[in-house]
Structure formats: structure tokens, C-alpha cells
Amino acid sequence: MSTPTLPNPGLGTFRLKGDTLKRVIHDALALGFRHIDTAQMYDNEQDVGAAIAESEMPREEIFLTTKVWHDRLAPASLKASVRESLEKLGTDYVDLLLIHWPSPDDAVPMADYLTALQEVQQAGQARHIGVSNFTIAQLDRALEILGPEALLTNQVEVHPFLQNHEVVAHCQARGLTVTGYMPLAVGKVLEDDTLNGIAEAHGVTPAQVALAWTRSRGVVSIPSSTRREHLAGNLAALDLTLGEDELEAIAGLDRGERIADPEFAPAWD
């Protein structure tokens, strides 16, 4: 089987709700986004579903991802979580279903929740399955449990200030696509002198430079934006190719700056 591809970039939806989110989704679909990233924890699946329903876009043209929160990992709870997500999203399947965070301290054994995830896939409620915020060791355990080709992606934080080289390289070596979340470091890339300098040289924005750098690593990004011109710019960043010296300068920006680091996070690599 050839590896399915995640449309790049996807549209992040964390923190967005209601009419703002609906407008963002309408704009994003009209501009050409075909990949939407939500999660049960974002409490916006109903709005995502409504916006997709209101759009003229056939469901099968949209790559829709949702995630199961870490307090719903016991198998019966996981399956109920997925049923609730599908109902809110107004669809009978998602394209990608992720474990949002590994079970803290393995409170639910990994084999239990990954087997449940695979059963959801076998039942046709998820075309693909994957994980998020998994360390290298956790990913290896997951592949041991499910088999080497079971998971499409590990969605982890990746931006110029947290480049996550080891995790990205390991996932890619094991055949997974890496999805990079917070690719703009939640706006911090805009303030960086190096990124601004490269942006100026190309007549683009530092956000576009960050997304072009992410793509150059083979990582799919899922930036969020409330502004149509930013959404358009994030799509256009795909056309930007950076030079070797520019990529090297961005490599030098890594400072291990992790933004998403809740108390239940795993022991990061």
C-alpha cells in the first residue's frame, strides 16, 4: 500500500469557536485548504461540523482529523468519545483519529487504548489512525503493539525554536508522517530577526518562512489563523523555496522552547 498523504498545510482550530471558527473554515476552504485539525478537547467539533455542512464542499474532499483526550483512553470511553465526536462533526467517519496525549503514567495501558483505536478504524469510523505527543520510546512501543505500518502520523510541536530533530527523524525513519503543531510558535516567529531578514529577502512574511522551513523538513504543518489574508499567505508559503544558507540560519534558531508542556506531558526526548 502506498503511504497516504496528509494535505499540507492543514488548518489548526485550537482556541477557535462559534462564528469566528465558521468564518475561518469557510475562508480556508474557499482559499484551498483541504485538511482541518480539531480535537474533542477543543470543544469546537460542533462548529467545525456545522461549517463543513454549510460549505459547498463534498465531505470526501476534506481531510478531517480529530483526537481523543487523555481522560477518555479506557477502551469503552475511547469508543464513546469517538461516537460523540462523529455526532458533533456531523459525519460518520474522520480521515484521521489521533490519541491526543499518551496516557499519563500509563494509567491506561497503551495496548488497551491502541487496540481500541484500531478497532474504531476497523469499524470504519476512522480512515487512518495516529498519535500525538508521543516520545520516541512510546512510538516504538506503539508500533510494536499495532505493527509497523499501523500509524499515519505523530503530531508533535515543531517550529524554529523547538525543532525536535530526534523525534522527527525517528518518526520519518519508521515511515510516519510528522505533523508539526504550533508551527508559528503561536505568533512568536513574527518577532524573530533572522526570520524577518529572510522574509524581507524573498518579499514574504516571517510566518511564510517558518512554514516553508517546516515543509523543507518533510513535516506537515497545521497553522491556525483568524484572518483571511494570513490563511492565504499560509497556503502560498508552499511555493517558497529557501536556500541552503537560509535553512542553516533557521537551524541555528533552535532553543528547545516548548510551548505545549502540561503537567501530564510525557518525559520528552
Ligand SMILES: NC(=O)c1ccc[n+]([C@@H]2O[C@H](COP(=O)([O-])OP(=O)(O)OC[C@H]3O[C@@H](n4cnc5c(N)ncnc54)[C@H](OP(=O)(O)O)[C@@H]3O)[C@@H](O)[C@H]2O)c1
Ligand atoms: N496535538 C496537540 O497537542 C496540539 C497542541 C497545540 C496545537 N495543536 C494544533 O496545532 C494548531 C496550530 O497551533 P496554534 O494555533 O496554537 O499556533 P500557531 O498556528 O503556531 O499560531 C497561531 C497564531 O499565529 C498567527 N498567524 C497565523 N498565520 C499567520 C500569518 N500568516 N501571519 C501572521 N500571523 C499569523 C495567528 O494570528 P491571526 O489569527 O491574527 O492570524 C495566531 O495568533 C492548533 O490550532 C491545533 O489544531 C495541537
